[in-house]
Amino acid sequence: MPSENVAVLPTNKLSKDHQLIENDMLAVDHLIRQSLHSDVVLINQVAEYIIHSGGKRLRPLLHLLAARACGYSGEQHIRIAAIIEFIHTATLLHDDVVDESDRRRGKSAAHTVWGNAASVLVGDFLYSRSFEMMVEVGSMPVMAILSRTTNVISEGEVQQLLQMGNPALDEAQYLQVIESKTARLFSAACELGAVISGGDLAMRDAMARFGVLLGSAFQIMDDVLDYTADEEQLGKSLGDDLAEGKATLPLIYARMAATPQQRERLDDIIQNGKRESLSEVHALLLSTGAAKMAQRKAELLIKQAEKALLSLPQNFYRDELLGKCKFVVQRGS
Secondary structure: OOOOOOOOOOOOOOOHHHHHHHHHHHHHHHHHHHHHOOOOHHHHHHHHHHHOOOOOOHHHHHHHHHHHHOOOOOOHHHHHHHHHHHHHHHHHHHHHHHHOOOEEOOEEOHHHHHOHHHHHHHHHHHHHHHHHHHHHHOOHHHHHHHHHHHHHHHHHHHHHHHOOOOOOOOHHHHHHHHHHHHHHHHHHHHHHHHHHOOOOHHHHHHHHHHHHHHHHHHHHHHHHHHHHOOHHHHOOOOOHHHHOOOOOHHHHHHHHHOOHHHHHHHHHHHHHOOHHHHHHHHHHHHHHOHHHHHHHHHHHHHHHHHHHHHHOOOOHHHHHHHHHHHHHHHOOO
16 A cells, blocks of 8 residues: 555654644655656656655645545545646646746756756656556546546646737636636645545535635735745746736736836736846836735635635644645735
8 A cells, every 4th residue: 555664753743633644645755756666767857856846745735634624534545646746747847848937946947957858758757647546546536537637727728828928818817727727736636535535516516616716826826926025935936927928917907007108018028028027017016006916816715715614524634724725825925
């Protein structure tokens, strides 16, 4: 089983419930390392580099917590959590190539080390390995949710690509893009916790809704931080979104509040991906209050996410999920 040969944390340091989640995460890391192995050395190098480069494993953790919160006591959640991390990592490898991002999680992006071709192909390897592992789970509902999720993520990335350099992108279009490319995997991670627990449709819907709201808020805060954080906090180069011509929510709100002359200037910056104008855009976000407006939108989504959890029985794991809500909005504080 995936939990074999995994170190057990000392019981005098943690509560029983906290220890259980910590050991679940150790089991996920153990399974990830086992499942990454390939006879092709380059695959091992690139996959290890990105998988173990300091990510918080937020999506797999959400699945583990959701499964426990819904009363699950088996071991399939370990495998599903690893699958979710592989899907997420594959998207990162592909995204960094498409976006031409130089840094990821504070390190050089994989494509800058091994080249675009290797990054794309190793991303493909992680996708295919995740589907092999789905078969091992042996559940059609699990396969249906995860396979549909990978399709929606790809659709979201294409939607975003089509909107590059479009300053007229509106809030509804933006929210549709981030729901597809980011929030859908959060939603799948949480819904699958209810699915493997045998939860009814109401529980599944509540967990899926919680995940999509949390994931949308997470992406909005990411987009805010691209203009307000420092590079060490962000883990990537500041102004990447601007350089790519992405009209994210802070820019959408700034454009709405700007004078005609400011709007014309902002449109030119977005259309031409002028990273060198980052300080100018930052000043506009401050003067219009656009960054704060975007953060308030994230906070509103988080409040809705918290309400979605109220249908679950109160327990340690539900409280931990609520804690992740606070983590998302506090990232911008």
